[in-house]
Every structure is written in C-alpha cells, then in structure tokens.
Amino acid sequence: DQQVKQNSPSLSVQEGRISILNCDYTNSMFDYFLWYKKYPAEGPTFLISISSIKDKNEDGRFTVFLNKSAKHLSLHIVPSQPGDSAVYFCAATNPIFTGNQFYFGTGTSLTVIP
C-alpha cells in the first residue's frame, strides 16, 4: 500500500526556470514531510522539510508547499540549475503514530537542461 505517491517519474526543465515536483499522500495522520535529493550510487541527502502546522517553508532556492486538505505537497526550485539534476523523493511521517518510520514516494527524476 503506497501511502506516499509521486506520480511523475521524470521531469525536464530548462536551466533558470522553475522546477515543480509534486507529491501526494493518503494518510491524514502524517504531520511531517521531507524532501530528499539523490544522485546515482549515493545516499539520499536531506533537502527541506515542513511540519503540518505550516503551509510553506523556504530555504534559498527551495520552497516546499503543503496543502493539507488536498493531501498534497510540492517542491519548487527556482532558478533551476544543472546541478539540481537528481532523483527527488518525498517522505512523510508522524512521530506519534508511525514512530521512526518514514514513508517514501517513488521518486521523480529531474533533469535540468543547460
């Protein structure tokens, strides 16, 4: 049962433009969401997170938006750079109900074209 879904397996964006990566979840108990970036043959690197008490969190070029009613979050990268080309995973959790367990989406492979 895939509780976190990323419906776009891949995305191509021109350098300098905005990249928007989407993630949907089904479990309304999730209250903490994270984005990880992964290069081939490397471990995922934590990028940005958001708690369910917020609807937006920004860190430099990266902004995560959370729409709790739609059970949807998105990651915006502006401006996109070639070095952003990687696979992006969203993850969701709730420390009280899921403990240490994270639920990962299936990933979106982003390619930024120079």
Next chain:
Amino acid sequence: DTEVTQTPKHLVMGMTNKKSLKCEQHMGHRAMYWYKQKAKKPPELMFVYSYEKLSINESVPSRFSPECPNSSLLNLHLHALQPEDSALYLCASSQAVREVTDTQYFGPGTRLTVL
C-alpha cells in the same frame, strides 16, 4: 556535522559468503536505520534501532542480521544471500526524540552485488 559513514562502499560476495556492512554516526543520534534500495525505487525500510534496541523489523529474511553494538554503530551481517539481494544498502540516523518531528540523515550506501 550531519555525516553518516558506511563501509565498504562496494561489496561483491558469493551466495555462501558471510560479510558485514558497517555504519557509524557521531551526531549523538539515538535511532539508526537500515534501508535497501533497488534502482528506480524508493528506499525500503529493513530495520530500526531506537536507543540500541531493535524497534522495527520489516519482515526481513533471517539471512540479514542487524546488530547495534552501541549508540554510534550499526552493523548488518549478511549470510547465504541470494542474487536478488543485490541492491544499495543505506544506513540512516535520527535524533529519535519521542513525539518530536525527526529528520533522518543518510549515509552514502554500500553497493552490494551477490553472485
């Protein structure tokens, strides 16, 4: 410092071999995790140790045996693996403060090939 280290980086083993994967963190984190990741798939949780005690075992076959000697170290002992066990094995750690949002930090992984 958010570094989790894993050794070895690459491992090739036969189905009759016994080997171990090692993971270390010095961030004072009290939860450590083993994940398995196949190409183009999300990480799959295998085991979670919280305060050096096994708290989650996601029905992993007994040919994988985790060990947490202390709060900084996590091992995964491998024995009689199958070729389908070939994957990237990821270790992660987090603070594990109860009922507080927690971020997991991943190591670079061990690329395991079973012949």
